[in-house]
Structures are given as C-alpha cells and as structure tokens.
Amino acid sequence: MKSVFQSASRITILANFIFLAFAVIVIRLFYLQIIQGSEYKKLANREQIKQDTIPAHRGLIYAMDGKKPIKLVMNETIYTVFIDPKVDNPKAKTEAIKLLREVAGGNLKGNIEDAFKKRDSRYEVVATKLSHKQADVIASKKNPYIGLEPVSRRVYPExxxxxxxxxxxxxEGGKYGIESSFNKELTGKDGLLKTAKDVLGAPLVIGSENIERPPVNGKNIVLSIDRNIQAQTERVLQKHMQKKGMKNGSVLVMNPNNGKVLAMANYPTYDPSKFGEVKDGSVFNNNTVTMPYENGSVIKSFTMAMGINEGVAKGQDTYYNADFIKVEDRTIKNAVLGHTGQITFQTAMNYSLxxxxxTIANRLGxxxxxxxxxxxxxxxxLHNRFGLGKKTGIEVAESTGTVIPPDKVEGNNVRYSNMTFGQGMDTTMIQTATAFSSLINGGNLYRPSLINGEVTQEGAFEKNEAQIHRRNVISEDTSKQIKQILISARANANRGGADSKGYNIGGKTGTSQTLIDGKYVDNQTIGSYLGFGGGKQSEYVIMVAVWGKNQNLQGHSDASPIFTDISNWMLNYLEVKPTEG
Structure with missing residues (x-):
C-alpha cells in the first residue's frame, strides 16, 4: 500500500511541476507578447525593416526669353564621401586612402589619415562636391571603408x-529672393521606401510594413523677368556705375499695362553659386524692393496728377513763382532759380520747381x-490710391516705407508741403514704379508681380494673369494729361536729343538728400530717374536710383543717362512702332 501511495504522490508532484512550468511559460509568453510585445516588435523592425528616403527634386526657376520660359536655376547631383573608421581591415584601409587621393584629389577635406584614426566614429566626411564620374569610380571599388551620399545643389547657367x-x-533652405519666398513650394516633399527584409537582405512577403510613397517634386516657377532685358539692364547699369565711380545703383523695369516686372538689377552684385565667398552681406539685398528712400522730385509727377484730377491745376494753368514760398514759419525754395513771374505748371515740371x-497743395485747401x-x-x-508707404504685395520680401498720416503730430502742414516734392516721406522703388505705371496706363493700379506662371511636371507652361489692385486711381483723361506733361518735361531736359526719334518718351528726375542719424547731410545725395517709353501705348516703365557714401549724385546727370540707354534698347527689343509724324 505504501508504494502505491508513494507512486500517486510522485505523479501528483510531477503533474504539479508540469502545470507550474506550463504556467510559467504562459505567463512568460504573456509578458513577452502582450506586456513587452511592442518593444520586441520595434527591435525586430529595426533588424528587418529598412527605410529609405526618396528625395524630392527642388523645383527649377525659369525666366522668360521673349514669349517662352528658359531655365535660370537648375539642379545638379554631386556626392559627399564618408568613411567608417571602425572597420578593421588594414589592407582595405591602405587601398581606401590611395583611392581617395587619386580620385577625390582637390575635393578632400583636411588630412585623410586623421579621419581614419577616429575609431570612436562610424561616420567621417572626407570629401565633398564630387562629380558623378568621380563617384562612379569610387563606388566600383566597393571598399568597405567608403560610403557615398548624393547631394543636390543649385546650378546657375546664366x-x-x-x-x-x-x-x-x-x-537650411532658400535664402533671399524667390528661393526664400517660395522655399516651401520649391522644396517639394520627400518620398518614402519602407521594406521588410530577412537577414540576407531578401524581401519578405509583402505586408503592411512595406510602404512606398513617391516623392512630390517642387514646383517649377516661371518669373516675369525677361532674361534679355535683365541682361541688358545689368550691362548698362554696370557700365555707367564703373564709368563714373558710383558705388551703388538699382534699376527696375516694369510693364505698366499689367504690373509684370521685366528686370531688377542691382550694383554691386554676386554669383549665387559662390554665396559663401561674399564678404558684405548687403550685396544679397534686392534694393528695388527693400530700400525705402526719399524719392525727391520724381514725386512731383504724382502731385501734378493729383492737381489735375482734383481740378485745381492743369499743365497750362499758371501761378506766380517768386522762387520761394512760405509755409507757416518755413521758407521753401526752388533748386533752379530764375523762372520768376507768372509761369505755367508745365514750366514748374520742366524745371522741377x-x-x-x-501751390497745388495750397489750392487743395x-x-x-x-x-x-x-x-x-x-x-x-499718395497712400491710399497710389499705395506709397505700404507693401505692394509683390512675391518677395519688401519694405514698407513711410508716409505719415495727417492726423499725426508729425503730419503737419510743413511736412505735407515737403511731401509734394518728395521730401518728408520714403518709399521703395517698386512702390513708386507701380504707382507711376497707373499715371500712364489710364489710371489702373496693378499688383506688381515677379511670377509669370509655372512649368508643370509634364513640361507645359501655365501662365498666370495680371491682377488689378485698384481701378481709376486717376481718371483716364488725367492720365492722358500727365503723360503729355512728362513727355514735354523730358523733351525740355534732353535738348540734345538722346532719345530715339518718333517715340513717346517721358519722365521725371529726382535728387534727394540723405538722412543720417535723423539729419540731412550735404555731402550725400541720391539721384533718381523715373520714366516711360513706347509708341501710342506706353510699353515700359524704368526707374533708376544711384547713391553712395559721401557721393553727391544727381537725377539728371547720373541716373537719367542709364534710363536713356535702357529705353533706346527696349524700343528695339520690343519692336515698338514709332508714332505717326
């Protein structure tokens, strides 16, 4: 009996042991699969799932070449070479050093032997900016130390x-200009390739872990800039700047009939492919949109148009000129003296009085x-209709400028008298040229634009339309009158006949003092010219500004010749037909 009981006891103990072992296994499996399941899944994924980014191509930037887009900014693939110093293969190391010296050459960064000594690192860049041909040679050797990374960089064929x-x-991405303003659109969105592979690198059965998201390439932007007009404008500007030793200059060319910008040139300039070599960061600025300044007498065009539109002064109306006029306790004088007595407002415009x-401001009272x-x-x-002293809405970063409201203490009678001839307010060239376009196009203020459309991924050019910001800022009749006044003013100033014959060319000079620490200085002025040209219809507006530290520059002698050279060229390039007679 005792042995039977002992046998049963052993069976019970064994059963309990098996049950307990099974329970432990179940609990362990529960812990591993349920409690720690997500962690082990992550570990497995790290080993099995390979994830690669498929880079999107940055969008191209085009300019116009007449009526068709032409590439102005392109992409090029270059290569960065890195090594893994932890690899332990003396023979391969010797071969790697020799290979890199022979192929990478001048692209190497520093002492290559030093990079191999950094045994605590798995990634050391040893060369940059390799060509596709160089990368192919290195890749063909399959050296265990060496890796290659493709890098895209911008190329500027012009x-x-x-x-x-x-x-x-x-x-960091796009900086300044279009590259900055449209960085998101140009960048696009990278794609993703995510695959599960076994230890040998072979793809596993297709499942939820296999994902392929194609990249979305950046938008291809077409500028309204005409490459031929831009190139000629830059050539003319550089020629005059260097001939006269002027330090800074900017030129803006615009189509007054739709607000499209045809050229924006600045001097000095730089090579965008070598931006890292630029020592003076101010050269990156597009002064046609970022530099507010007192325009001086070019503003008289707007004052005259305002007087006509309000019915207080026409070109042939007269006033008494004493070469000075009193406003409260201030005496305002003419720069050009001698045209005293009863004269016309056309004469005032001719000689910038x-x-x-x-007098027009007084008559408005x-x-x-x-x-x-x-x-x-x-x-x-000036502010509400013409948009001076506020942003135009152009597609790149721009400054605001200042036109002080009349309800401010600073907006007093003296300041507003000065504003009629371009002092006491500052505006950007894009504001002034845009407003000027409305004077000569019949009274429509367009939103200025640098964008002409886009080239789709399929290669089609989709053009966008011009946007009118405000209609009838002045009447069509006022526009005709001010246009003729400006033509007469330019003809009076250019008695030597510098303009091509048979065309309607008009404009206004401006010479303004410079404010330094809140005070006008005598040894530094900004010379400006703002004008238009064409046949029966005005085809272009050109604004020029030249300035420099300790330089007294004039609108007539320094800025106007730049306008003239570009204007005469534009008439030929646009094939403008001369007016009859």
Missing part, C-alpha cells in the same frame, strides 16, 4: 544674372492755403 531676385540655397507743387483738407487729400492720393 551666372550672376538676376542674383538678388533669385537668392540662393544653403543647408518746388513752388509749383506747394479750403482757403487757398494748405490745411487739414488738403493734407487729407494728399494722403488719400
């Missing part, structure tokens, strides 16, 4: 052309003197 318009791309513009009524009218025209 060199420095329109560099401040374009901007550049560094490791400040007294004529202040309630009692023939500048007052709250005239200040409100001037502000309405």
């Amino acid at each position: 060199g420095q052309l329109a560099s401040q318009v374009l901007g550049f791309v560094n490791y 400040n007294t004529g513009m202040v 309630s009692n023939g003197m500048i007052d709250n009524k005239s200040r409100n009218t001037i502000y309405d025209y």
Whole structure:
C-alpha cells in the first residue's frame, strides 16, 4: 500500500511541476507578447525593416526669353564621401586612402589619415562636391571603408544674372529672393521606401510594413523677368556705375499695362553659386524692393496728377513763382532759380520747381492755403490710391516705407508741403514704379508681380494673369494729361536729343538728400530717374536710383543717362512702332 501511495504522490508532484512550468511559460509568453510585445516588435523592425528616403527634386526657376520660359536655376547631383573608421581591415584601409587621393584629389577635406584614426566614429566626411564620374569610380571599388551620399545643389547657367531676385540655397533652405519666398513650394516633399527584409537582405512577403510613397517634386516657377532685358539692364547699369565711380545703383523695369516686372538689377552684385565667398552681406539685398528712400522730385509727377484730377491745376494753368514760398514759419525754395513771374505748371515740371507743387497743395485747401483738407487729400492720393508707404504685395520680401498720416503730430502742414516734392516721406522703388505705371496706363493700379506662371511636371507652361489692385486711381483723361506733361518735361531736359526719334518718351528726375542719424547731410545725395517709353501705348516703365557714401549724385546727370540707354534698347527689343509724324 505504501508504494502505491508513494507512486500517486510522485505523479501528483510531477503533474504539479508540469502545470507550474506550463504556467510559467504562459505567463512568460504573456509578458513577452502582450506586456513587452511592442518593444520586441520595434527591435525586430529595426533588424528587418529598412527605410529609405526618396528625395524630392527642388523645383527649377525659369525666366522668360521673349514669349517662352528658359531655365535660370537648375539642379545638379554631386556626392559627399564618408568613411567608417571602425572597420578593421588594414589592407582595405591602405587601398581606401590611395583611392581617395587619386580620385577625390582637390575635393578632400583636411588630412585623410586623421579621419581614419577616429575609431570612436562610424561616420567621417572626407570629401565633398564630387562629380558623378568621380563617384562612379569610387563606388566600383566597393571598399568597405567608403560610403557615398548624393547631394543636390543649385546650378546657375546664366551666372550672376538676376542674383538678388533669385537668392540662393544653403543647408537650411532658400535664402533671399524667390528661393526664400517660395522655399516651401520649391522644396517639394520627400518620398518614402519602407521594406521588410530577412537577414540576407531578401524581401519578405509583402505586408503592411512595406510602404512606398513617391516623392512630390517642387514646383517649377516661371518669373516675369525677361532674361534679355535683365541682361541688358545689368550691362548698362554696370557700365555707367564703373564709368563714373558710383558705388551703388538699382534699376527696375516694369510693364505698366499689367504690373509684370521685366528686370531688377542691382550694383554691386554676386554669383549665387559662390554665396559663401561674399564678404558684405548687403550685396544679397534686392534694393528695388527693400530700400525705402526719399524719392525727391520724381514725386512731383504724382502731385501734378493729383492737381489735375482734383481740378485745381492743369499743365497750362499758371501761378506766380517768386522762387520761394512760405509755409507757416518755413521758407521753401526752388533748386533752379530764375523762372520768376507768372509761369505755367508745365514750366514748374520742366524745371522741377518746388513752388509749383506747394501751390497745388495750397489750392487743395479750403482757403487757398494748405490745411487739414488738403493734407487729407494728399494722403488719400499718395497712400491710399497710389499705395506709397505700404507693401505692394509683390512675391518677395519688401519694405514698407513711410508716409505719415495727417492726423499725426508729425503730419503737419510743413511736412505735407515737403511731401509734394518728395521730401518728408520714403518709399521703395517698386512702390513708386507701380504707382507711376497707373499715371500712364489710364489710371489702373496693378499688383506688381515677379511670377509669370509655372512649368508643370509634364513640361507645359501655365501662365498666370495680371491682377488689378485698384481701378481709376486717376481718371483716364488725367492720365492722358500727365503723360503729355512728362513727355514735354523730358523733351525740355534732353535738348540734345538722346532719345530715339518718333517715340513717346517721358519722365521725371529726382535728387534727394540723405538722412543720417535723423539729419540731412550735404555731402550725400541720391539721384533718381523715373520714366516711360513706347509708341501710342506706353510699353515700359524704368526707374533708376544711384547713391553712395559721401557721393553727391544727381537725377539728371547720373541716373537719367542709364534710363536713356535702357529705353533706346527696349524700343528695339520690343519692336515698338514709332508714332505717326
């Protein structure tokens, strides 16, 4: 009996042991699969799932070549070479050093032997900017130390052309110009390739872990810039700047009938493919949109148009010119003296007489003197209608400028009198040229634009339309009158006949003092010219500004010749037909 009981006891103990072991296994499996399941899945995924980024191509930037787009910014694939110093293969190391010296050559960074000594690192860059041919030679050797990474960089087939318009791309993305303003659209979106593989690298059965998301390439942007106009504008600007030793200059060319910018040139300039070599960062700025300044007498065009539109002054109306005019306790004088007596406003425009513009401001007042009524009218025209002193909406970063409202203490009668001839307010060239276009196109203020459309991924050019910001800022009749006044003013200033014959060319000079630490200085002025040209219809507006530290530059002698050279060339390039007679 005792042995039977002992046998049963042993069976029970064994059963309990098996049960306990099974329970432990179940609990362990539960712990591994349920409690720690996600962690082990992550570990497995790290070993089995390979994830690769499929880089998107940055969008190209085009300019116009007449009526068709032409590539201005392209992409090029170059290669970065890195090594893994932890690899332990003396023979391969010797071969790697020899290979890199022979193939990479001048692309090597520093002492290559030092990179191999960094045994605590798995990634050391030893060469950059290798060509596709160099990379192929290195890859063909299959050296265990060496790895290659493709890198995309921007290529500029036109060199420095329109560099401040374009901007550049560094490791952070687009900087300045179009590259910055449209960085998101140009960048696109990288794709993803995610696959599960076994230890030998063979793909496993297709499942949820296998994902392929194709890249979305960046948008291809077409600028309104015409490469031929841009190139000629830059050549003319550089020629005049260097001939006269002027330090800084900018030129803006615009189509007044749709607000499209045809050229933006700045001097000095730079090569966007070598932006890292630039020592003075100010050269990156596109001064046509970022530099507000007192335009000086070019603003008289707007004052004259305002006087015509308000019915207080026409070109042949007269006023008495004493070569000075009093506004409260200030005396405002003309720069050009001698045209005293009863003269026309056309004469005031011909000789850029400040007294004529202040007279218009006085006539806008309630009692023939500048007052709250005239200040409100001037502000309405300059700021609200013409858009001076506020952003235009152009597609690149721009400055605002300042037109002080009449309800501010600083917006007093003296300031507003000065504003009629371009002092006491500052605007950007893009603001002034855009507003000027409305004077000569019949009274429509367009939103200025640098964008002409896009080239689709299939290669089709899709053009966008011009946008009118405000209609009838002045009447069509006022536009005709101010246009003729400006033609006469230019003809009077250019008695030597520098303009091509048979065309309608008009414009206005401007010479403005420079403010330094809140005070005007005598040894530094900005010379400007703002004008238009064409046949029966005005085909272009050109604005020029030249300036430099300790340089007294004039609108007539320094800025106007730049306008003339570009204008005469434009008439030929656009094949403008001369007017009859």
